[in-house]
Amino acid sequence: MVLNRFIGAINPLLLCSWVLLLTASLVYTARIENRLRDAKLRVRPADIYKQTLANAACGLAWAIALIFFPMRGAEADHFVIWMAAGMLVMGAMLGRASAPLGTIVFASIVCAAGIIGFVLAGEYVLGAVVVAMWIVALNRILEGARMFLTARVAEARVVEKSEVVSLLLREYEENEADWLWEIDKSRRLRSVSPRFAFALGRDPTDIVGKPLLELVSGPQWESGDFSPSLRELSEIIKRRESFSNLIVKVSISDKWRWWELSGTPVHDERGGYAGYRGVGSDVTEQRESSEKIAYLARYDTLTSLPNRLMLNEALGGALENAMKWRSRCAFLMVDLDRFKAINDSLGHLVGDQMLAQVADRLLSIVREDEVCGRLGGDEFGVVLRDVEDTGQIELRAAQIIERLSEPYRVNNQILYVGASVGSAIGPRDGRTVEEILRNADLALYRAKDLGGGSHCAYMPSLHAVAEERRQLEVSLRHALERNEFLLNFQPVVDARSEQLVSFEALLRWHSEEHGLVSPAKFVPIAEDTRLIVPIGQWVLQQACMQAAQWPSHVRMAVNVSPEQLLEPDFSASVVRALSTSGLAPQRLEIEVTESIFLRDASVARNALEQVMALGCSVALDDFGTGYSSLGYLRKLQFSTIKVDRSFVQGAAQDSAESLAIIRAVVAMADSLGMTTTAEGVETADEVSLVRELGCTKIQGYYFGRPMSAEDACRVVGRSQTVRA
Incomplete structure (x- = not known):
C-alpha cells in the first residue's frame, strides 16, 4: 500500500533504500524470533535484548516513512502511511503477548513518529488520537503479557503434575508390592493392571468385568459369610466414601492374605458416580511380622x-x-x-x-x-x-x-x-x-x-516380717563400720579324754537399732546381699588373731559361706589373716557345708585345695542334712565330718534311723582317715552314746555354750593346767 502510494512521488533511490532497510530489519527480526519459537528453549537475557533491538529497527524503519515520506508527497499521504503503521501496531498488540518488551518498543517508536508527523502536518486532533491509541496499546500489551505468563505458568504446573502422577503410576506398576485397582459402579473390575492381576494370581484378561468381592472372598462368596474386613470394604463402597489404608483379609488361591487398600469414588463428566479407583499393596509379611512381635511381647518364648x-x-x-x-x-x-x-x-x-x-x-x-x-x-x-x-x-x-x-x-x-x-x-x-x-x-x-x-x-503379718527384713538389711550394711559384730567361741573336746581340742568361732551381731539379732535372721540376709563376703573376711581375721593368743595345741574352726568361696581372692584372704595374726596354718580349720557343691563346684573345690595346700584343714559341716553324697568325700580330702545335732538327739531317743546314720558316718570316716565331731551334745547320756558310737570329738552345751573371748581364754587356761 505504501509503495503503491509513493512510487513516482518520491525519489526511487530513497524509496529503494527504505525498502531495503525495512526488509533487513524484518529478516533480522524473523531470525531472532525463530530462535525463540521453541517453548522448551531457555530464554537468555541476551536473546531478549536482541529481539527488542530487532523490533526497534522495524519501528525506526516505519518512523522514517511516517516522518519523511509525507514531506515528499501530499498531506493525505501521511494518513495513508499511518493507516499501514497503525495496523502493524494493532497486530503486534494482539498477537505478540509473548514478547512484551519488543512490542512496547516497536509500538512506542511507531506511535511517537506518527504523533510527530501529525503535529508537523498541523493535524493536532489526529496526533491526540495517536496518543490515546498509544496508551491503549501499551495497556493492552501489558495485560496480554500478564495473561500469557499466567497461562504458561498454569500450563507448566499441569505438565509437572502430570509428570508426577505418571511417575507415581509407573512406580506403582513396577513395584512388586503395590498396584492400581479400578471398578465400575457395578463393582466389577476394569482396566486391570498387570501387577494387580499378579496379586490376584490370575490373568488380566480373565478377571476384567468380574466382581472384585468375588475374586478376593474365596469360598466365602458362595456362603455369603464374609470376613469383617470385607464387609467393611463393601459397606464403604456402598456409601461411596473415600478410604485410606484399610486392612482387608482376602483369599487368594485358597490362601489367606492381607491387603492394604485405598480408594476414592470416580465421577463422569456429568458428575455421576462411575465407580472407584485406588491403590493397594500386599502387607501379609508385615502383618505376620507384627503379629509375631505382639506374640513375643505377651508370651514366653x-x-x-x-x-x-x-x-x-x-x-x-x-x-x-x-x-x-x-x-x-x-x-x-x-x-x-x-x-x-x-x-x-x-x-x-x-x-x-x-x-x-x-x-x-x-x-x-x-x-x-x-x-x-x-x-x-x-x-x-x-x-x-x-x-x-x-x-x-x-x-x-x-x-x-x-x-x-x-x-x-x-x-x-x-x-x-x-x-x-x-x-x-x-x-x-x-x-x-x-x-x-x-x-x-x-x-x-x-x-x-x-x-x-x-x-x-x-497374711498381713507377713508385711511386718518383710519390713523387719528390710530394716535388718539396712542396718547390716553399716554393722561393720559401727563395730557391731563380735565373736563367740564354743569349745570342742576329745571324746575319750574330754580335753579341749579346738574352738568354733561363731558370729554374733549386737545392733544399735535392733539389739542382739539371731544369726538365723541376719546370716541369710548377708548371703542374699553378698555382705557375707566382707563380714566373712572380718570373722576370719578376728578368729585367727584370737587363736594366736592360745596354746599351740588349741585349734580354731571358722565357718565359710559358699559366697566367700566363689570370690577369686578367697585363698589370698586366708593368707592375709594367717600372716597378720602369726597363726600357724595347721591350727586353722575351715568349715563348709555340702551346699558349696551345688553352685560352681569346680571354683569352690579349687579354693579349698589352695587352702589345704597352705596347711589348713577342711571340715564338712551338717553332713547328712542337705544333699549328701559320697561323691563329695571323694572330691576333697576333708579332715573332719561333723554329725548334725538332729541325728545326735534322734539317737538319744533310740531312733534306729539316726543310730544307723551315725554308725555309717563314723565307719566311713574311719576308713577314709577322717575324724568325726558330734554336734549338739547336751547331756551326759548323749556324751556316753556318741562315745560308744565311735565319734572322736564332741561339741555341745554339755561342755560349754558359745562364750566371749575372755571366757574362752579362761577355759584355755584351765585346760592348760589339766594337761600340765
Whole structure:
C-alpha cells in the first residue's frame, strides 16, 4: 500500500533504500524470533535484548516513512502511511503477548513518529488520537503479557503434575508390592493392571468385568459369610466414601492374605458416580511380622506360656471383675525348689528343658477359666478368675505342688524338684495388680522359709516380717563400720579324754537399732546381699588373731559361706589373716557345708585345695542334712565330718534311723582317715552314746555354750593346767 502510494512521488533511490532497510530489519527480526519459537528453549537475557533491538529497527524503519515520506508527497499521504503503521501496531498488540518488551518498543517508536508527523502536518486532533491509541496499546500489551505468563505458568504446573502422577503410576506398576485397582459402579473390575492381576494370581484378561468381592472372598462368596474386613470394604463402597489404608483379609488361591487398600469414588463428566479407583499393596509379611512381635511381647518364648505382661493383664481383668460383681479372684505364685542346683550342676540347657516340662504340667492342671504363665526364671503364676472359698485355692495349690514334684526325665536322666506356692486373694489382699503380686510373693517367701514343698496364703503379718527384713538389711550394711559384730567361741573336746581340742568361732551381731539379732535372721540376709563376703573376711581375721593368743595345741574352726568361696581372692584372704595374726596354718580349720557343691563346684573345690595346700584343714559341716553324697568325700580330702545335732538327739531317743546314720558316718570316716565331731551334745547320756558310737570329738552345751573371748581364754587356761 505504501509503495503503491509513493512510487513516482518520491525519489526511487530513497524509496529503494527504505525498502531495503525495512526488509533487513524484518529478516533480522524473523531470525531472532525463530530462535525463540521453541517453548522448551531457555530464554537468555541476551536473546531478549536482541529481539527488542530487532523490533526497534522495524519501528525506526516505519518512523522514517511516517516522518519523511509525507514531506515528499501530499498531506493525505501521511494518513495513508499511518493507516499501514497503525495496523502493524494493532497486530503486534494482539498477537505478540509473548514478547512484551519488543512490542512496547516497536509500538512506542511507531506511535511517537506518527504523533510527530501529525503535529508537523498541523493535524493536532489526529496526533491526540495517536496518543490515546498509544496508551491503549501499551495497556493492552501489558495485560496480554500478564495473561500469557499466567497461562504458561498454569500450563507448566499441569505438565509437572502430570509428570508426577505418571511417575507415581509407573512406580506403582513396577513395584512388586503395590498396584492400581479400578471398578465400575457395578463393582466389577476394569482396566486391570498387570501387577494387580499378579496379586490376584490370575490373568488380566480373565478377571476384567468380574466382581472384585468375588475374586478376593474365596469360598466365602458362595456362603455369603464374609470376613469383617470385607464387609467393611463393601459397606464403604456402598456409601461411596473415600478410604485410606484399610486392612482387608482376602483369599487368594485358597490362601489367606492381607491387603492394604485405598480408594476414592470416580465421577463422569456429568458428575455421576462411575465407580472407584485406588491403590493397594500386599502387607501379609508385615502383618505376620507384627503379629509375631505382639506374640513375643505377651508370651514366653521358652515355654509358650503367657509372660509377666499378659499375666498382669489377666490378673487386672480378674480383679476388676471381682470388684464389680463383689466376688473374689486369686493369684498363685509358684517357685521351683532345688531348681538352681540342677541348673548350676547340669547346665542351662537341661534347666530349660525341665522348665518346658513344668509348663506342660501346669497347662494340664489349670481349667479353662484360669490363666497360667511364666513370671521369669523358675517362677510361674496362675490366675484364678472366680474363687468361691479358700478351699479351692488350697486344692489348686496342692495339685500344683504334687504334679510339679513328680520325677522329670531329661536327656535320659531322672531329676527331682519340688514346688512352693504363695497365694493372695483379690480384692481382700490388694486392690491393684501390684499389691496382689507383692503379697503373693511375700507368701511364697514364707513358704520357702518353711522348707519348700508347701503352700502359704498371704497374711498381713507377713508385711511386718518383710519390713523387719528390710530394716535388718539396712542396718547390716553399716554393722561393720559401727563395730557391731563380735565373736563367740564354743569349745570342742576329745571324746575319750574330754580335753579341749579346738574352738568354733561363731558370729554374733549386737545392733544399735535392733539389739542382739539371731544369726538365723541376719546370716541369710548377708548371703542374699553378698555382705557375707566382707563380714566373712572380718570373722576370719578376728578368729585367727584370737587363736594366736592360745596354746599351740588349741585349734580354731571358722565357718565359710559358699559366697566367700566363689570370690577369686578367697585363698589370698586366708593368707592375709594367717600372716597378720602369726597363726600357724595347721591350727586353722575351715568349715563348709555340702551346699558349696551345688553352685560352681569346680571354683569352690579349687579354693579349698589352695587352702589345704597352705596347711589348713577342711571340715564338712551338717553332713547328712542337705544333699549328701559320697561323691563329695571323694572330691576333697576333708579332715573332719561333723554329725548334725538332729541325728545326735534322734539317737538319744533310740531312733534306729539316726543310730544307723551315725554308725555309717563314723565307719566311713574311719576308713577314709577322717575324724568325726558330734554336734549338739547336751547331756551326759548323749556324751556316753556318741562315745560308744565311735565319734572322736564332741561339741555341745554339755561342755560349754558359745562364750566371749575372755571366757574362752579362761577355759584355755584351765585346760592348760589339766594337761600340765
